[in-house]
Amino acid sequence: MSRCCDQLVHSAALGHCMAGHGNDPQRGLRPSFDEVPCVGDRRYHVEASVNDHGRDVADPVDAAQKEIIVLEEAPVYEVVAFYQGEPFTLKEHMERLVFSASEIDIEIPSADILIKEAKNYLAETNFANNNAKLYVQVSRGVAPRTHAYPDEMEPIIIMQVGPLNPNPEKYFKEGVKIITLPDERWSRCYIKSIALLPNILAKKKAKKAGAYEAVMTRDGFITEGSSSNLFIVEGNTIITPPATNYILNGITRQKVINRLAPELEYDVKEESIPYYTLLNADQVFLTGTTTEIMPVVQINDKVVGNGNVGTETKEIFEAFRELTGFVRGK
Numbered sequence: 001m002s003r004c005c006d007q008l009v010h011s012a013a014l015g016h017c018m019a020g021h022g023n024d025p026q027r028g029l030r031p032s033f034d035e036v037p038c039v040g041d042r043r044y045h046v047e048a049s050v051n052d053h054g055r056d057v058a059d060p061v062d063a064a065q066k067e068i069i070v071l072e073e074a075p076v077y078e079v080v081a082f083y084q085g086e087p088f089t090l091k092e093h094m095e096r097l098v099f100s101a102s103e104i105d106i107e108i109p110s111a112d113i114l115i116k117e118a119k120n121y122l123a124e125t126n127f128a129n130n131n132a133k134l135y136v137q138v139s140r141g142v143a144p145r146t147h148a149y150p151d152e153m154e155p156i157i158i159m160q161v162g163p164l165n166p167n168p169e170k171y172f173k174e175g176v177k178i179i180t181l182p183d184e185r186w187s188r189c190y191i192k193s194i195a196l197l198p199n200i201l202a203k204k205k206a207k208k209a210g211a212y213e214a215v216m217t218r219d220g221f222i223t224e225g226s227s228s229n230l231f232i233v234e235g236n237t238i239i240t241p242p243a244t245n246y247i248l249n250g251i252t253r254q255k256v257i258n259r260l261a262p263e264l265e266y267d268v269k270e271e272s273i274p275y276y277t278l279l280n281a282d283q284v285f286l287t288g289t290t291t292e293i294m295p296v297v298q299i300n301d302k303v304v305g306n307g308n309v310g311t312e313t314k315e316i317f318e319a320f321r322e323l324t325g326f327v328r329g330k
């Protein structure tokens with residue numbers, strides 16, 4: 001393993017890597033091994049690198065005389081599905097992670113190294129042969145609090161695995177409801193960042209309205225869902241908003257465009273979808289790692305098409321299931 005990887009890749013329980021405590025100044029911001037909860041069937045020790053800023057921030061008197069130390073909150077992340085232990089599009093996800101990190105001025109190990117780390121990590125958990133969801137998060141590192149972060153920071157990479165928790169099969173068979181909301185996000189949505197406040201508020205509104213997802217509009221055009229991309233079907237053509245800076249170019253979206261649509265002989269158009277075009281579409285579906293291919297049968301109070309899942313949507317869903325090797329019940 002390269003020096004870079006050795007130092008930068010840390011598998012841990014999320015949320016515990018930034019806890020500062022204990023009275024051993026050498027430990028700096030590292031939690032003790034026992035305080036890291038179990039992830040999968042294994043505990044992971046956190047090695048937050050604190051360099052010469054490492055100090056016991058839990059000591060109030062001591063800390064008052066020193067600078068405030070924070071884990072710089074600029075994380076980017078990925079969520080990857082594993083089906084029966086086999087990663088699905090892990091390479092694409094790790095490449096996007098490296099890209100997202102570089103877009104916010106964080107240098108991390110190559111996608112190849114991250115792929116190896118992720119596979120090794122999964123293999124050591126009790127998810128090794130099961131359906132699982134891998135979460136990978138990259139943050140800038142630890143430094144005295146300042147907006148102009150230091151040049152030499154050591155990023156912290158956290159990996160966490162859990163059950164895939166797929167959506168109920170009923171949703172795929174019968175379709176779901178979505179609501180529409182104004183897109184209140186920033187203009188660099190192509191970066192997969194955990195700055196998700198508008199997304200989570202939108203999703204919560206959707207849940208409160210009995211809907212699966214909130215789809216957002218910017219200047220009268222559809223952008224994407226709070227955690228998914230959107231497609232409409234017109235005859236033999238599937239249409240989705242172009243991968244501009246206003247959407248995340250979903251890996252599932254790309255699979256539909258580049259693999260499933262050609263295989264099923266559908267035409268693809270990446271073009272802006274006006275709000276009213278969405279409302280009048282015959283078929284609508286969402287895509288995403290955990291969303292898979294999710295048919296939409298209601299938008300706000302309006303029924304989509306005849307209210308049933310359309311033939312083309314069903315075909316794409318089934319082709320996707322085949323591609324992922326998804327098997328229920330494991």
Ligand code: PDD
Pocket residue numbers: 079199224225226227228229248249250251252253287288289290
């Ligand atoms: N979300 N758009 C947004 C805003 C998303 O957060 C996601 C994924 C997608 C779909 O991307 P992909 O097909 O690569 O999963 C589109 C993940 C799954 C999440 O935050 O849990």
